[in-house]
Amino acid sequence: xxxxxxxxxxxxxxxxxxxxxxxxxxxxxxxxxxxxxxxxxxxxxxxxxxxxxxxxxxxxxxxxxxxxxxxxxxxxxxxxxxxxxxxxxxxxxxxxxxxxxxxxxxxxxxxxxxxxxxxxxxxxxxxxxxxxxxxxxxxxxxxxxxxxxxxxxxxxxxxxxxxxxxxxxxxxxxxxxxxxxxxxxxxxxxxxxxxxxxxxxxxxxxxxxxxxxxxxxxxxxxxxxxxxxxxxxxxxxxxxxxxxxxxxxxxxxxxxxxxxxxxxxxxxxxxxxxxxxxxxxxxxxxxxxxxxxxxxxxxxxxxxxxxx
Amino acid sequence: xxxxxxxxxxxxxxxxxxxxxxxxxxxxxxxxxxxxxxxxxxxxxxxxxxxxxxxxxxxxxxxxxxxxxxxxxxxxxxxxxxxxxxxxxxxxxxxxxxxxxxxxxxxxxxxxxxxxxxxxxxxxxxxxxxxxxxxxxxxxxxxxxxxxxxxxxxxxxxxxxxxxxxxxxxxxxxxxxxxx
Numbered sequence: 001x002x003x004x005x006x007x008x009x010x011x012x013x014x015x016x017x018x019x020x021x022x023x024x025x026x027x028x029x030x031x032x033x034x035x036x037x038x039x040x041x042x043x044x045x046x047x048x049x050x051x052x053x054x055x056x057x058x059x060x061x062x063x064x065x066x067x068x069x070x071x072x073x074x075x076x077x078x079x080x081x082x083x084x085x086x087x088x089x090x091x092x093x094x095x096x097x098x099x100x101x102x103x104x105x106x107x108x109x110x111x112x113x114x115x116x117x118x119x120x121x122x123x124x125x126x127x128x129x130x131x132x133x134x135x136x137x138x139x140x141x142x143x144x145x146x147x148x149x150x151x152x153x154x155x156x157x158x159x160x161x162x163x164x165x166x167x168x169x170x171x172x173x174x175x176x177x178x179x180x181x182x183x184x185x186x187x188x189x190x191x192x193x194x195x196x197x198x199x200x201x202x203x204x205x206x207x208x209x210x211x212x213x214x215x216x217x218x219x220x221x222x223x224x225x226x227x228x229x230x231x232x233x234x235x236x237x238x239x240x241x242x243x244x245x246x247x248x249x250x251x252x253x254x255x256x257x258x259x260x261x262x263x264x265x266x267x268x269x270x271x272x273x274x275x276x277x278x279x280x281x282x283x284x285x286x287x288x289x290x291x292x293x294x295x296x297x298x299x300x301x302x303x304x305x306x307x308x
Numbered sequence: 309x310x311x312x313x314x315x316x317x318x319x320x321x322x323x324x325x326x327x328x329x330x331x332x333x334x335x336x337x338x339x340x341x342x343x344x345x346x347x348x349x350x351x352x353x354x355x356x357x358x359x360x361x362x363x364x365x366x367x368x369x370x371x372x373x374x375x376x377x378x379x380x381x382x383x384x385x386x387x388x389x390x391x392x393x394x395x396x397x398x399x400x401x402x403x404x405x406x407x408x409x410x411x412x413x414x415x416x417x418x419x420x421x422x423x424x425x426x427x428x429x430x431x432x433x434x435x436x437x438x439x440x441x442x443x444x445x446x447x448x449x450x451x452x453x454x455x456x457x458x459x460x461x462x463x464x465x466x467x468x469x470x471x472x473x474x475x476x477x478x479x480x481x482x483x484x485x486x487x488x
Contacts, residue, residue, distance in 0.1 A: 002392030028395045029376065038429040041379040071379075301393065305384050 003306045008127040009299055010116045011136035012177040020178060023298050024146050030297035033070065034290065044073035044304050048103040052095070053130070054080040054110040059265065060130050060140075063289070064107050067296035073304070076103070095119045105304050108132075126303045134168045141174030143295040144262055145182065147288045148219050151260050156183040161213045163245060164223030164272055165194040165234070171264045175221060176204055189213035190245060193234040210245050211254070219260040222247055225272050238271050247273045252282070262288060309467075309484050315442075315460060316481040324457045325354075328439060329361040331455055336406060341434065343371040343405040347423055348394055351411040353474040354441060358410060371405070373398030380422035402431040408455075412470040414440040417451035442468050442481060 004019050012020065033041055049068045051061055061077070068075045078098065089097075095106070107128045108116055113135030120127040131137040145155060152158055160179050166172045166188045179186045180203060187205035188195060195206055207213035214220065225241060235241050242248070247261065261273075261282045269275045278285060316324065336342055339362055346355025352374045363369040378393040409423055420438060427436060441457040446464065458481070460468060465487045471480045 003390040026393050029379070029393050032396055033379075036430055040429065042425070043379040043384060301379070302390075306390050 004302050007303075007306075008116070008120045008129075009138050009303060010120060010127060010129045011132075012138045012141055012174045012181065013136065015138075015177075015181065017181050020142070020145070020182060023142055023295065023302060024149060026298040026302060027146055027291070027294045030301070031291065031294040033297070034294060040070050040072060042072045043301055044068070044071040046074075047105065047304055048074045048076065049105045049107060049300070049304075050076045050078055050098055050103045051130075052078045052080075052098065052106050052108045054091075054108070054115075055131070057109055057131070059289075060109065063292045064128075064130060064139075064296050067293050067300055068107075070293070071297055071300055071304075073105075073300070091115060092119065092122060095123055099123055099125055105300065128299060128303060131170050134170050134173070136174045136177075137170040138174050138178075139292070139296055139299060140171050140264055141178045142299070143288055143292040144171075144175055144221060144264070145178055146291050146295055147262060147284050148260065150287065150291075151284065152218065155179065158184045158219060159187070159217050160184050160219045160221065161187040161189055161207070161217040162221045162223065163189045163210070163213065163247070164225060166190055166199070166223070167194050167196045168226065169223050171221075172223060176202060180204075187213060187216055191235050191241075210247075211251060214251060214255050214259065217259060219262065220247065221262040221264070222273050224264065224266065225268055227268065227271070242271060242274075246271065247277050249274055249276050249280075252277060252280075258282065260284060265289070309469075309486060311469075311482045312466065312485050313483040314480065315458065315468075315483055316479075318479045321479040321481070324441065325357050325361055328455050328457060329358055329365065332358070332408065332437075332439070333362065333365065335454075336437075339366045339368065339370055341405050342408060343373070343400060343402065344408045344410060345373045345375050345398060345402075345427070347409070347411045347419065348374055348376045350470055350472055350475065353472045354412055354439075355408075355410040356474075358408070358439065371400040373400065373402075375409075375423055375426055377419060377422035377426055380426045382418060382422070396426070396430075398430060402427065402433045404432070404434050407433040407436045408439050409436055410439045412441050412472075413468045414438070414443045414451075414453050414456075415446055415468075417447045417449035420451050421449050441470060444468050 105126045107130050109130040110132050113133035115132050116127050116129040162172045176186055189207040259282055263285045267278050344355045344359050346352035359370055359372045374397040376394045376396045378391050437454040439455040440453045443453055443456045443459050444462045467484050467486050469482045469484045471478050473479050
């Protein structure tokens with residue numbers, strides 16, 4: 001199989017395993033391009049991609065933009081704060097206006113869950129979700145899975161635990177859908193105020209004890225505690241969080257074996273993860289960032305050149 | 309698809325590789341800075357055969373790589389069938405090398421055009437020389453091969469089918485008709 005069955009990438013919920021497999025396999029090619037002296041291929045020449053960001057984001061936008069430019073697409077960045085949204089235009093009107101300028105692909109981030117679904121049913125462009133509320137962030141989960149696969153060859157039967165604020169994390173939800181579909185065993189761990197109740201129904205194990213979670217896992221994905229949001233309301237203090245759920249050198253020493261550590265960034269050093277661990281030998285945090293560009297190139301290629 | 313003519317069998321195939329290698333070595337005066345890059349899929353295996361034969365004669369194996377030109381194709385934007393993209397695997401620096409670019413059949417020249425663009429992005433080779441098993445004519449671009457196994461005159465309704473042991477279990481070149 002060489003093309004996707006999906007027209008848009010809105011999330012990983014319900015995406016067939018073959019599609020995920022194809023994206024991961026194609027990314028090898030794009031990763032190789034990033035090591036060339038000329039990091040650019042002419043594949044999306046003449047295509048226009050709009051990065052439509054209704055929420056602030058630097059790294060995801062930069063990663064997408066690099067991926068787009070390295071495929072030779074024309075790129076337009078649209079930030080909601082400086083746009084007509086502040087003048088009261090609806091989401092649909094904004095999207096239709098941009099589309100009227102003849103664009104091919106819209107990469108969108110929005111604070112409302114399902115914003116991409118809503119627009120994809122009413123517009124003609126291809127949509128790629130770059131994060132919608134606390135719903136999904138599919139390219140982040142794909143790059144996480146790709147990074148895990150670099151270390152463990154196969155996701156089948158692999159034990160992956162996501163640690164932190166699961167309830168408010170789009171990264172967590174996309175990872176859960178994607179990993180389950182690829183045959184991994186998935187668990188979560190965090191303060192009970194941050195664990196959504198319906199997870200067991202998906203077949204996800206829930207740990208409240210971090211050491212137990214570490215003993216279960218081949219791989220852990222440590223989420224960022226969003227101090228700037230209302231994270232403080234869900235646990236008493238940052239010190240306490242580090243004590244009960246932080247990934248520390250002492251905990252890993254006690255575990256006494258290898259474990260792969262991912263983090264979607266940006267890191268709060270000394271909150272969810274100790275500096276020493278983040279920079280340590282088990283961490284694949286920087287490879288995640290490099291792989292992110294390759295994964296996004298693969299997604300843009302597969303979505304952008306597929307048959308109508 | 310019916311076979312109209314068996315052009316080359318296993319023994320002929322082997323002799324063809326031998327002759328190509330001798331021509332290549334003669335014109336390049338030995339293997340000096342020679343490196344071989346095969347185009348996926350069948351060019352890769354032809355490239356491997358050439359490398360083995362060169363090693364047999366010169367006592368040294370030239371660097372060998374594989375190039376996938378999917379991302380450089382000029383028909384991607386026509387939205388027909390989406391080709392599978394596979395990895396390019398060139399683990400040496402091509403700068404200042406004399407590159408032998410290897411494919412099985414030379415037809416319109418469009419694949420070679422894509423390959424040349426891809427190679428320019430990977431590095432600055434001193435020379436690029438094109439090696440093909442069969443030149444069947446019908447060029448759409450000003451491209452020619454430097455080393456040719458066999459020139460075969462074909463019509464548009466015919467095709468050259470190259471089979472290789474590594475992929476197809478047998479070495480053979482046939483002229484087949486695509487009109488049923």
